[in-house]
Amino acid sequence: xxxxxxPAPLKTHLALRxxxxxxxxxxPEDQQVNTEKKRRQMVLLEKSIHTIKCxxxxxxxxxxxxxxxxxxxxxxxxxxxxxIDKQLEQTELSASLWQPExxxxxxxxxxxxxxxxxxxxxxxx
Numbered sequence: 816x817x818x819x820x821x822p823a824p825l826k827t828h829l830a831l832r833x834x835x836x837x838x839x840x841x842x843p844e845d846q847q848v849n850t851e852k853k854r855r856q857m858v859l860l861e862k863s864i865h866t867i868k869c870x871x872x873x874x875x876x877x878x879x880x881x882x883x884x885x886x887x888x889x890x891x892x893x894x895x896x897x898x899i900d901k902q903l904e905q906t907e908l909s910a911s912l913w914q915p916e917x918x919x920x921x922x923x924x925x926x927x928x929x930x931x932x933x934x935x936x937x938x939x940x
Contacts, residue, residue: 879921886915 893912900909919925 882921883917886917889913889915 893909893914896912897906897909900906
């Protein structure tokens with residue numbers, strides 16, 4: 816069902832529109848916009864975006880470092896379990912232990928480093 820607006824706000828809106836479109840209308844000082852204000856706004860927005868991105872990258876790096884330490888801890892614990900199984904002569908029990916690994920994509924700063932195998936694989940293509 817459609818609802819209709821009362822005619823009073825429409826008249827007020829049209830009255831304001833006619834005043835603003837007249838030749839002698841002057842925009843109030845606090846509502847005026849110039850290139851200097853817009854540039855300042857753009858710089859502040861870019862700075863805010865940069866700050867947000869830096870905070871996000873820092874949090875992501877902290878998460879990656881936490882994962883690295885967890886992977887190291889799990890590997891050490893797995894080695895300890897394997898030693899115990901070896902002493903108990905039950906090595907088949909520890910053969911299927913989960914071994915976590917860090918993926919290459921988790922280190923974007925090392926994406927420009929190539930191994931000899933990478934170079935050879937590229938030249939074969």
